[in-house]
Amino acid sequence: EVQLVESGGGLVQAGESLRLSCAVSGFTFDDYAVGWFRQAPGKEREGVSLFSRRDNSTYYADSVKGRFTISSDNAKNTVYLQMNSAKPEDTAVYYCAAGTPLLRLWVNTQEYDYWGQGTQVAVSS
Numbered sequence: 001e002v003q004l005v006e007s008g009g010g011l012v013q014a015g016e017s018l019r020l021s022c023a024v025s026g027f028t029f030d031d032y033a034v035g036w037f038r039q040a041p042g043k044e045r046e047g048v049s050l051f052s053r054r055d056n057s058t059y060y061a062d063s064v065k066g067r068f069t070i071s072s073d074n075a076k077n078t079v080y081l082q083m084n085s086a087k088p089e090d091t092a093v094y095y096c097a098a099g100t101p102l103l104r105l106w107v108n109t110q111e112y113d114y115w116g117q118g119t120q121v122a123v124s125s
Helices: none
Strands: 003-007 010-013 018-025 033-039 046-052 057-060 068-073 078-083 092-099 112-115 119-124
Touching: 003 092, 003 112, 018 033, 018 092, 018 119, 033 078, 046 068, 046 078, 057 068, 078 092
Parallel strands: 010 119
Antiparallel strands: 003 018, 018 078, 033 046, 033 092, 046 057, 068 078, 092 112, 092 119
16 A cells, blocks of 8 residues: 655744655655645645656756755655745645656646645744
8 A cells, every 4th residue: 555644844934944754655766756745725736846766857846946855765765855945935735745747747736646644834934
């Protein structure tokens, strides 16, 4: 059974850092890419970053490029999202997802088959 469990959310002040974790089970990173998405109140879910071991690639939304870093730990079956220089507009529920997205469509939620339950991130100004 495929499972994804996010953790690490919380409240930080603008400019501070936070690291989110996505612990996965039931598949390997060779099977599925893992993406991070976020959804703010009243807004659509948007792609933040993607880690694809099969393609040896990482992708970032323009809004987080240079501030967020995605990484993985094979031994722990975990994908991380390091959030630096946090901004109030980063406030959202963050989800990780697994699938085999077409890389040019990686921000499309329909490209993913499995989702975690989400973790709340709040950034105060």
